Amino acid sequence: MTDQQTGPEILRVSGLTVTFPSGDGPVRAVRGVDYTLHRGEVLGIVGESGSGKSVTSLAVMGLLPPTAQVEGTIRFDGVDLLAASEDELTRVRGERIAMIFQDPMTSLNPVYTVGYQIAEAVLAHRDVSKAAARERAIELLGTVRIPNPDQRVDSYPHELSGGMRQRVVIAIAMANDPDVIIADEPTTALDVTVQAQVMEALAAAQRATGAAMVLITHDLGVIAGQADRVMVMYAGKPVEVGGVEDIFYTPRMPYTLGLLGSLPRLDRPAERLTPIPGSPPSVVNMPPGCPFTPRCPLSSEVCREVEPELVGVEDAAGTSGDGHRAACHHSSQLAGAAAGEVFDAGGGEDLTGHGAAPADPTALTGEAGR
Amino acid sequence: MLLYAVRRIVISIPILLVSSFIVFWLGTLSGNPLTPLLLRNPPPPQSVLDAEAARLHLDEPLVPRYLAWLGGVFRGDFGPSVIATQDIGEELATRFWVTMRLIIVAMIVALVLAVLVGVYTAVKQYSKSDYAATFIGFLFLAMPSFWLAILLKQGGIDFNTIVGDQVIYTIGASSIPPPDGLLARVADVAGHMVLPTIALALISYAAWSRFTRASMLETLNSDYVRLARAKGLPRRTVMFRHALRTALIPLTTVTALDMATILGGAVITETVFQWRGLGDFLIESIRQFDTYAVTSWLLISATIVIVLNLVADLLYGVLDPRIRYA
């Protein structure tokens, strides 16, 4: 799966902002997100908790609480979903855009059988008999590789394991052959051993329906195997966008590099994992400048004052990356750097030793490192 | 499910038995049944006291006395009353339905009101009507039931004065003598029930509406309701089939647990409106140190509560598949 343009555009999000009122002032959960999804394509959205990736998807589904203030446009197949009525949204949800949530233990209603809950999704959009909906439910359970689907269809959620339940949720998502499936951290709540199986079921679902997919995760390993393109989010904004290979091999934003550094790699066993110091900023009363500044080893005066725009970057080899964009004042310094070199206990000094030309001398003093 | 039901029923039997012993023991703590005799002036001769003590089995130790009483209860004999002419069992039987019709109707009224308001305020969380309902709920939680009942009674009297006719009855459970004709009799009983029902219902309503609201908020914010909406189910379907259906399950337990409180509330309501029901019987029996009557009353009320809890348990099993197999 490489970054081929798979089909015509199906979903375009532009200038999306989401603000929640709170006791401490407005919470700006999403501060301007743009992305385009093509038919059949898999877009990975990566970021830590609170980076706004889930809120972005809920905004697409129109499932944010009524207190949320949403601005921007979300065009789905030519229709602006933010301007659509609740009735129109009801017709789109489950029929054309489906969503898979993080926790399979709580996603299913405990008092109905899984078959009923799948059939319900079919009956909401198709004028078929209950018996036909049940047949469809059994068929779907088979597609997501649940053994003995004709018996399991009458099980209650509590009789199934977490992995099985998440397969049921995937079956619900694919019930009406949607155009887009949004999977919000589909494997995070599961045991490592079943994560791969569930991802496989998800891939099978995507193949069977031909849907485009938005795959939200904080696990870069999941992204690497599935996504065509990747968007990295931090503090409610995309900070780097590009093809999956651009992001993995030539990251141009220190945060992405940090995420890669936190990822265990089997191909380089000797390398030590490098955590990113600190935690994401509070999205209430955000200071000006780049939000990653307090945790960034490359931060300088300009980072504290001006928030960088998302702009196209050139790859290390000099060829212009196709659609590879990053939001960093020092993105050119990062060409070819490894996480361990940038994020080190000693701060940024190491980088100088590796000969990367410092454009801004203050960036490399120990001032920012802690 | 059958196994679950049988197990619940079997567990209830020892609970009832232990409860009956505790009740009997509590009865002995309610005072000496000879007190009214002892307070007489001039005091009655010792032989009279001894005879009365023997009639009331006071000369026997606690456990044999309890066993004899329990054996009698199974035969319909609830023990000797202080008032020699009074049959406790008969008295309880005639008063039972007077009180039960008040309790049952009040519970239904309270439940319907609580669910309506609880659901509405959960859906309209933080709206003006939510705040208003919350405040009213807190107000009823803080209102002494006897005070509210007296206020309602006075309201009824004032209303009748203004109208110039006896429209709302404020005293008794029915007219004496009862009016002729079945329809007139039913209307008479219903007319007498209006105010006591409101008084009794409002007390439970407060707690139940708060509970329904919280329970409904929990399901409304649950992941499965969000998934139901993501499936494209219409808002009403999500609300009733997924949110409300699941939110109401714990209310069965809460209602059953509150049964004891409602029985206590009925004691007060009956006192204020001068009903000759179970509550009135209890008050009179306590005043007269009629320990067997008090004990039998407590046994009846404990049985009602335990049976209702059993019913709620079984109902819970039907409504929530997770319990059935546990």
Next chain:
Amino acid sequence: MPDAIDTTHPRPAAPADPDREFTVEERSQAQLVLRRFLQHRAAMVSLVVLVLLVLLAYVVGPLWRYDVGQITPDNSAPPSLAHPFGTDAVGKDQFAQVLGGTRTSLQVSVMVALLATFVGTLWGSIAGYFGGWVDTIMMRIADLVLTLPLIAVAAMLAHNLGGTWYLIGLVIAGLYWAYVSRVARGVVLSLREKEFIEAARALGASNTRIIVRHLVPNALGSILVNLTILVALAILLETALSYLGFGVQVPDTSLGLLVNEAQTALTTRPWLFYFPGLFIIIIALTINFIGDGLRDAFDPQQTKVRQ
């Protein structure tokens, strides 16, 4: 409003400035709780009202020109400057009576709350902490108490014991502890599974140490909230008992007893009826709001309703 952000993931607060980050980390739990409580408007208003009412009963009451039970020359007088709450048929000043009744009712309910909380917390924690058959037996006993209509049992026992306020308190506390024990057991059961308790146990801490150093401080919020609710419940039960004639007896007075004495004269001397009732409502209402504020302050996530 807090639930608006619930749809997003909980995000740890970390300000840009490292120094500020540390001060945030070090702000103690107690300070946070206090701050949240101070922001709870209904609870703060209630607290002020309740303090004023307590001052009225305990400071103004003894200084007032009439004592409880003192007969004045004015009988059946409506509220005036001389008698703010009017007088009854024999000329007793209702203001003095209500303040006296408030003192009795408050004393009983505070005594009930403290006693029932102590016994119930101990009972429930032991049951929850040890589990197994200890738990089964202890909680079955508590459940049996709960199947009885409290007012009936309380009336029965109080009638035999006589109308002294602390005996009434003893009787009510002897029934309400069962409620507390259920709550306490629930809290202990949930805490027992928490990692920090496991960790303490793994480090070899004794049962006593775990209970004193870990369980009690963490259960404190629930205990305090229940303490306030118990005061409200107890005042309602005590006044109901006194109304029925099984509670506090003359020459002492209670708010319930005052309502009882006033009910026959509701049309002729309504002030006798309204003022004591109003005082019961104000006390129970403010305490409930304070309890609500405390609950929100200790555990903003919890939405459970009191029973």
